[in-house]
Amino acid sequence: MSAQDQVKMTAMNYGKNRPKAENPVKIEDLTLRDGHQSLFATRGRTEDMIPVAEMMDEIGFWAMETWGGATFDTMHRFLNEDPWERIRTLKRYIKKTPFSMLLRAQNLVGYRNYADDVAKAFVERAAANGMDIFRTFDALNDYRNFETVVPVIKSSGKHFQGCICYSLTEPRLGGDVYNLQYYVNKAIELEKMGADSICIKDMAGLIAPYDAYAIVKALKKSVKVPIHLHSHFTSGMSSMAHLKAIEAGVDIVDTCMSPYAFRTSHPAIEPLVMTLLGTNRDTGFDIRALAKINEILEKEICPKYRHLLDDTKMSIIDINVLLHQTPGGMLSNLVNQLREMNALDKIDQVYAELPKVRKDLGQIPLVTPTSQIVGIQTVNNVLFDDENERYKMITAQVKDLCYGLYGKTAVPINPELQKKALKGYPRGETPITCRPAEVIEPELEKAKAETAGLAADLDDVLIYALYPVTGKRFLQWKYGKEPVPAEVKPITLDQVKAREDLIKKALAGKLVEKSDKPTVTKGDNLRKFNVFVDDEFFSVEVEEIGGTPLIRSVQPAAAPSRTAAAPAAAAPSKPAESKADAATAKPAAAPAEQPVDGTALSAPMPGMIVRYEKNVGDAVSKGETVVVLEAMKMENALPAPLDGVIKAINYKSGDSVPKGAALAVIG
Secondary structure (H helix, E strand, O other): OOHHHHHHHHHOOOOOOOOOOOOOEEEEEOHHHHHHHHHHHHOOOHHHHHHHHHHHHHOOEEEEEEEOOOOEEEEEHOOOOHHHHHHHHHHHHOOOEEEEEEEOOHHHEEEEEEOOOHHHHHHHHHHHHHOOEEEEEEOOOOOHHOOOOOHHHHHOOOOEEEEEEOOOOOOOOOOOOOOHHHHHHHHHHHHHHOOEEEEEEEOOOOOHHHHHHHHHHHHHHHHHOOEEEEEEEOOOOHHHHHHHHHHHHEEEEEEEEEOOOOOOOOHHHHHHHHHHHOOOOOOOOOOOHHHHHHHHHHHHHHHHHHHOOOOOOOOOOOHHHHHHHOOHHHHEEEEEHHHOOOHHHHHHHHHHHHHHHHHHHHOOOOOOOOOHHHHHHHHHHHHHHHHHOOOOOOOOHHHHHHHOOOOOOOOOHHHHHHHHHHOOOOOOOOOOOOHHHHHOOOOHHHHHHHHHOOOOOOHHHHHHHHHHHHHHHHHHHHHHOOOOHHHHHOHHHHHHHHHHHHHHHHOOOOOOOOOOOOOOOOOOEEEEEEEEEEEEEEEEEEEEEEOEEEEEEEEEEEOOOOOOHHHHHHOOHHHHHHHHHHHOOOOOOOOOOOOOOOOOEEOOOOEEEEEEOOOOOOEEOOOOEEEEEEEEEHHHHHOOOOOOEEEEOOOOOEEOOOOEEEEEOOO
């Protein structure tokens, strides 16, 4: 049989029993972490991973990414799930394939650098709970931020994968910052630190196919450890980049199962399997086994999350990412933030402002948390700056970056912005040049003390240490000290179907079925309500009869001004609980529903209350911080609009508030 006939015979065998390739490319599957993080806002639940876990374990992946990134935050904040328990649970089903996590170096799985004692404890607990491969990156490619976590990874006997965050200052590879030599130097630095493999981390999908070829070729010549390519599909180039990287000798690439692939996620595994079938880089995967997994994902899992997909565009790629370089997940967050602020019409201004802010902040790569830092500051500039002043509202994280708490930027930060950001900065107005964690006081013992009587073990303490506000709230849910809100509970497929049916009825004007009952004359107690279903608006008339509200009519109507509805939106998100807790914590505060004379300090954007810096009765000067508001994980210090005394505080730490909410009253 000729070689050509052998290839044909091999191609006919889609199963895993075909002859093994000379140099099969290894595959890391990202479905259970970066896949749902990219497409479904990291809302994937553990219970929806179990049905395919054992099947995926049989495929032959080099590793499966199951943890890290945004999962730790989202699980405890939005899903009422213990992040540590996910590792332990999945380990019971996935016994052959190593687990990989995304570790943000000294940021761990948060949005700032944590103290060394917290960083060490976190990595130790991740390893003890079952993590095998630690994909470690620093948003600034400042490897001083690796110095604490890497020794713990190595001493735990785990795999240290060092990342180089891929970024550009030119349309293609080159320029005076992110050129080929830059990446070679970083790879050599990582190998000297003991990296077991090196990952080119292309978080925004910027790497062009021929640039991927050039970088892989150069790295394979410069270092001995395996080279791994991670490239999001956002721009549409990553599948081609995979092929060129494979031609150049890359050892490992990242993919997702097809229902969790494409858009801002990653290339799908199935087309790659078929592309390489019968070649010397054949994965050896059974395409039929992959198809069975996909059927379960498509029919039993994805319908629960379909509503989270961004379906506002026809295209599944976004070429604009080549201009603003913002990772897809961050871009969708920016769009949602602008939508909530009734400012989506300013998205083009945000795109135009992004490169300017990034340049001012030292041409930093855009990856968590720097993508959020640049993105939110850009939104603030677009919404609040005027012709007389730029950077009117600077986030706490931009101030930290300017101080050096994240590390050294690729090029110097704009000195004028740096000076403005550090004016009155609590740690001092002169930036540091040392390793950032050297100026951070130990945090672990304090966290243990503050969770005494609540945390059951070190894992619980670390949840709080990383996320004090939402972490404490989760622990109260976990141990039954606070009721679990309905919005964080899982839904079933039956509930999904019921929701879809309700929306269809509403859009068809059939929200209320026609009744055979005789017409009733409208009485004096008739009240009207505005009801929104997606982008449709209905005017609903309700009359109270014998204590039971009776819907009388539902009619499409012109949507009222959202601005006019703002006063009603200022009520606390959980009225009874929020007011009671606020009253308990601050007895002098007037109940939120009672009017208080004075000037309201309103929320300039939707967000979550981190903390109040002032209490009721405190004197405050104009410009002094009253409350810290978190918007998209970045903190904004809101200043007093005038001199006066705090007359009322309407919310508490952890409360979510809409734009325009009266956070405090100053009189």
